[in-house]
Amino acid sequence: xxxxxxxxxERADSAELAAFRQLKASQPELAGAVDxxxxxxxxxxxxxxxxxxxxxxxxAAWLARQLxxxxxxxxxxxxxxxxxxxxxxxxxxxxxxxxxxxxEADDLARVQEMIRNGRPTKEDAASWYxxxxxxxxxxxxxxxxEPGAIGQVLALTARPFLARTVETLHQRVNLAPxxxxxxxxxGGDAELALLLRPGETRLACGRCTGVWPFPxxxxxxxxxxxxxxxxxxxxxxxxxxxxxxNACRRYIKAxxxxxxxxxxxxxxxxxxxxxxxxxxxxxxxLA
Numbered sequence: 638x639x640x641x642x643x644x645x646x647e648r649a650d651s652a653e654l655a656a657f658r659q660l661k662a663s664q665p666e667l668a669g670a671v672d673x674x675x676x677x678x679x680x681x682x683x684x685x686x687x688x689x690x691x692x693x694x695x696x697a698a699w700l701a702r703q704l705x706x707x708x709x710x711x712x713x714x715x716x717x718x719x720x721x722x723x724x725x726x727x728x729x730x731x732x733x734x735x736x737x738x739x740x741e742a743d744d745l746a747r748v749q750e751m752i753r754n755g756r757p758t759k760e761d762a763a764s765w766y767x768x769x770x771x772x773x774x775x776x777x778x779x780x781x782x783e784p785g786a787i788g789q790v791l792a793l794t795a796r797p798f799l800a801r802t803v804e805t806l807h808q809r810v811n812l813a814p815x816x817x818x819x820x821x822x823x824g825g826d827a828e829l830a831l832l833l834r835p836g837e838t839r840l841a842c843g844r845c846t847g848v849w850p851f852p853x854x855x856x857x858x859x860x861x862x863x864x865x866x867x868x869x870x871x872x873x874x875x876x877x878x879x880x881x882x883n884a885c886r887r888y889i890k891a892x893x894x895x896x897x898x899x900x901x902x903x904x905x906x907x908x909x910x911x912x913x914x915x916x917x918x919x920x921x922x923l924a
Contacts, residue, residue: 653678656905670908673737677793678904680729684722685797690805691717704814709824711802711845713766718798720759727794728752734790744786757791765791769824769844792844799823799845812849818857822847827857829910830880830891831901840889841903859885870916877906879913881922888922890914 654675661671693715703710731748734740740748751757757765765788803822815821820842828843830851838853855862861884870879875896881888890910892901914924 652899653902653905656899656902657908660905660909664909664912667908667911669737670911673733673739674904674908676733677730680726680733681793681797684726685801687722688717688719688798688801691715691802692805693802700810701814704810704812704821707815707817709819709821710810711799711806711822713763716766716795716798716802718759718762718795723762723794723798724752724755724757726797727757727790730793731790740786740790747787748790751787757794762791762795766795766823769819769826796844796846803845803847807847815849816852816855818851818855818860820845820847821849827851827889828903829901829906830857830889832878832891832893832895834895838891841901843903843907846903856882856885856887857889858882858887861885868920870913870920872910872913877910877913879917879920879922881917881920886922887924888917 657671657675661668695710700710702708731740731745731752735745751761768788799822806822810821812821818840819826820840823842823845825842825844825847827840829841831839831841831848833839836853838851839848840851840857841848851857852862854864854867856866859882861882863884866882866884868881868883870881871893872878876893876898878891878893879888880891890913892906892910894901917924
């Protein structure tokens with residue numbers, strides 16, 4: 638049985654696709670988003686299954702120091718990128734987003750120009766990856782930031798490479814010293830929270846799919862830990878929760894494993910919680 642605190646493994650298996658089908662049937666208004674997500678997931682999993690499993694050796698003292706000081710452990714050069722595969726997936730991802738009208742004309746033109754020029758290159762990916770690392774460490778970005786839409790295409794393209802690497806680290810890295818609101822592996826932001834049992838909460842990274850423990854009543858945006866600063870709303874079926882921070886007025890969506898009839902599946906639950914975004918805006922919270 639798959640543990641509820643981990644995303645599904647690297648292939649779009651029958652359970653994952655069955656969950657997508659069930660979501661589409663129960664919430665037909667999400668059909669387009671489900672179809673797009675299935676295309677992305679199948680494409681990413683196919684590539685991820687072809688990648689070799691990296692074996693990373695970390696000095697124990699260095700690793701402990703990184704985690705204690707709040708520094709993510711996965712460095713860019715640790716990720717087994719294959720640049721021909723990366724550029725092919727970048728084209729495929731951008732085409733899916735174009736077909737589902739998720740790229741504005743200017744962004745689409747920029748993506749197409751990058752592709753014509755043989756990009757993204759290793760340097761493009763390193764600059765994009767370094768933005769988050771530098772943000773975490775409080776330093777200026779190493780280079781000019783990519784526009785949001787371009788960054789999103791890069792994130793979707795990089796995910797199978799990152800996930801393959803993090804998959805090996807989950808078994809070997811002791812995350813006990815880590816209680817930061819960003820990913821201990823890649824420094825990415827939390828996509829969803831997981832409520833496992835009273836007092837046990839975890840966050841799931843939207844960039845590398847890593848999962849890490851986080852204090853139950855802390856905000857993953859402003860890291861406020863004062864009691865009474867959160868407001869929580871349950872979805873109609875009880876499977877999900879919207880947790881708003883009344884300190885920074887931002888929110889996180891959560892999968893409530895205590896009331897769910899299946900394990901957490903990051904790609905499915907990201908789409909299933911889309912209606913909660915509208916509910917959050919109605920309550921005055923910002924993404």
